[in-house]
Amino acid sequence: MVDGRYQLVELVGSGGFGQVWKAHDPRIGRWVAVKVLLGANTDEQVARFHREASVAGGLAHPGIVTVHDFGNAVHENGWRYSYLVMELLPGRPLSARLENGPMPLPEALGTGCFVVRALAAAHGAGLVHRDIKPSNIILGDDVKLVDFGISRSPEQHHDLTATGVVVGSPTYMAPECFTGTFDHHSDLYSLGCVLYEMVTGRPPFDGRDFWQLGHQHRHEQPPPPSTLRKEAPRPLDDPIARLLAKTPDKRPADADEVYRLLYGIYDRGEQEPPRGRKPPRDRKPRRGADVDTEVTLNQDADDPRMRRVTQPLAPGHARQLLDAHHAGASEGDLARRRRRPARGVLPGRRHPRR
Template sequence: MADIKLIQGRYRLLDRIGRGGMGEVWRARDESLGRRVAVKCLKPLGSRHDPSFTGVVRERFRREARVAAALQHRGVTVVHDFGEHEGVLYLVMELLEGRDLGRLLSDNARRPLPVPEVLDIAEQVADALAYTHGQGVVHRDLKPANIMRLTDGTVKLCDFGIARLGDDVGFTSRLTGTGVAMGTPHYMSPEQIAGDPVDHRSDLYSLGCVLYELATGAPPFALDDAWAILVGHRHTPPTPPRRRRPELPERFERAVLDLLAKTPEDRPRDAAEFAGRIAPGRASRRPPPFPEPRGAPPVAGPLAPGLLTAGPPAPRLPGWARRMTTGTKAHTGGVGLLSATPPDAAAALTGAWTGDRVPAHPAPPTPPGVRARLAERHRAALGLGRAGRWTEAVETHRALAAERERALGADHPDTLASRYEIAFALGMLGRPGDALREYERVAAGRRRVLGPDHPDTLAARQETAFTLGRLGRFPEAQDVYTAVLAARERTVGADHPDTLRCRHNLAFNLGCLGRREEAYRMAERVAAARARVLGPDHPDTLVTRYEVACALGRLDRWGEALGVFREVAAARARTLGPHHPDTLAARYEIGVGLGWLDRGEEALAVYRALVEDRTRAQGPADPETLRARHGLGVGLGRLGRWEEALAEAREVCALRERALGPDHPDTLVSRREVAVALGWLGRWSDALADYRRVTRARVRVLGPDHPDTLVSRDDEAHCLERLGRSEETGEAPETAEAPETAGAAETAGRRARRR
């Protein structure tokens, strides 16, 4: 395919990212929509091949396009287009960022994956299979190489080349030949090996083989001879997984062995039943089906990274909620939630213990004057944070925490309040690893002193979950959020604002796990509850309506998302004012939506106006002004104006480095955008230097396995490949490419602040 560079005048092939016996996969650019895609091409088959064989291969390729295009699920690769160009059949798919499970295992030196990761993959694949089987599609070649783990944790099924539609048995037989076994030996079901008819339960057997390998490091029949492998599948019971890895849950072992039953009748009835066997509690932790809205307002919603200082309370606000703080502060410009304790309340903490528990060794009484002086210093430290001076805030809170610990004790609520603010400030500085350690310390202290269900304990645990999410540890975050939600529902009820805030965060985390439909449904449910309890224009209601819009975007329903973003912008302008930071944040999301809809010139106009308003309201160096300028640079790149995009990205990067620090996530996003622009301008050596700086910083701040770090490693691999230096990277040059711009990373950063 090297001689073909442009398919149908639309898909420009950039570089090959995969190769098989019959075809190749290319990274490409859709010139019409300005997006990166993957193009799978069937190699032209020469005259040496039997014509009937050639016809079958071509028909299978067409069949893959037909089957995959009919499937619309978060766990199935999206197909955009299919056709033939100069004798080459091509299939246009979404470009996936991540690694297939086979590659994941090989990169892990064939060691088994962590148990939580295996369970998460099992649940996601089961969910995707339940959908495909419900559509009458049997994959028939399920194996690690055909399952992709994306950098955000989403799992997707790929390659439906030999799939069978339930209503197309005769057609399939003509493609495969009666009695011909098709598949990959290590993962084939006994009935598939025998050439017998197969149904969805054959996929369940293959899933059992895949999960066995992920959990133990080797497939159930790890033999060198292909015939011996096939005999093993048909006649030999597999070794129980826990004999190879004792820490595996017994429930998981039983469920996998059930999948590996020799006869289909002895396997689980379907993929949903299997999912229930490995995680029976998960179904009960999920929200009930979203009720039909009764008079609920239309959903709307741009970006609101934070809490809002709203106007008068909604008339329907219940009495027990009137004195509570609300929402999250979108205008702080950092990457985290403000503390659950409102600033004034936190500053007013003195020696009064709020729980009914007393420490084993209480500190001696502290003179009231000392407590008052410490409270005043606490107020001053909070003021530093409000002024955006987070480094000074951390230092001041640390000194105050040490003094409070000496005067009041390590577990005194005032001491823990100072540590809580240290954690928050560290989060605002882009140091989530350090913040997590402080939040965990606060949560443990409050649990000891106040009890596990005290509101302050739950607030610290919720911040722990949020920070786990920032570190890409979404399954762990999900478990903490679920436990906190159960405690809040038990202690204050389902409609309490704190409960709804936790459920809102849980919906966001579901989206990060790739469970986008669930995230969308839960966000809708929270939005309706907040509208009922707080009022339709309450800031918290609008924050969740914004989350609904973002969920629509993740589902590629950008037309609907844009409408919702505009509604939230209008509601915020009406209730908060046209120049309120949260109103301006909503306008940013309108620009994002326009960009995704390929309305680039309109998006640029939105960003330009937003930059002017942000500069006028907050100054040219404010983080949110720089965010608007970043959006402007991304928009210029989408329009192919790369020289202008490069100049904008460089200036924003320099300003962010001065204002936020060189390792702040926003600074790194801008530096990556500089590298992207350099690459598009053909300046790959310069781009490589910037990509490497981003990788080193992300390893240092986020860790080597964070999704953003993995994206950076892929950036380096692609850059080295373009320079002809593929041997310098440990990653193979055919690794999936990162997004064409840092827009995706910027979106992740923005959404991480949305609470």
């Protein structure tokens, strides 16, 4: 029992500073996830933990985990601990999904679009996540970004000078983060690393330790995704290369620009046939396999020019991207999209037609 209220049922994960439990809140009658801070409980750790609660709790976005409660309590053995109560997310982390190899390209692009929209919300609030990696992206009915424990405003003192420790995950860290500096472009770099892994099945760099990874991130260039996976569209190489630029000013300006780049590639139907094979002029190469769910985008029953286009989706990942992320578009933009036939679909939830 946490703080006399939350009944811990099952350990679902653990990290450097604590554990995450599936728990039940009898007061509300709902299942929740409870993150418990264990260990030394230093002032810095407690402050970081509470910062995660206040940061994530203040970001109301469908792509960011919802925080219900947080606080401090005393265990029956006398030791103090902090806890964070969040929505219990169905699904599994992207890291588990990637253990099976690269993702189908529509799913990879759709997941990237979901994450970048969540980042846009965080950056719009003046926050940098600083630990974008597959284990902090949960795939379920929606795609959710979790773990804001080390997120900060770029104006705050960075951890290298404050504590002598660089925070983050070296496999996905931007070059500047290895010297303790960061801004929102650092998150975009990390997203580029994740996107690279979703498309190719491997991260851009695989150094054996922190120092080798730091050297690779700062000085080496990974091979373009299209050279590692024949199905990867060449037009995707350039956005990923821009995301992985060594200096922040060479990367896309913001998360919104990244979204436009990723969605634009899919919307244009940029998926090439295997090299050496040219499809007939009146047909596009077949995409995907193993149909589980089909979703239709840009469909307008009153417009005979709108053709129904379906795309096979990976089992368990039916998430409709267009309705979820174009809600803020202008009426002119929506009108232009209705006039343009659908090119395909992205993984997404089914939404009732408006």
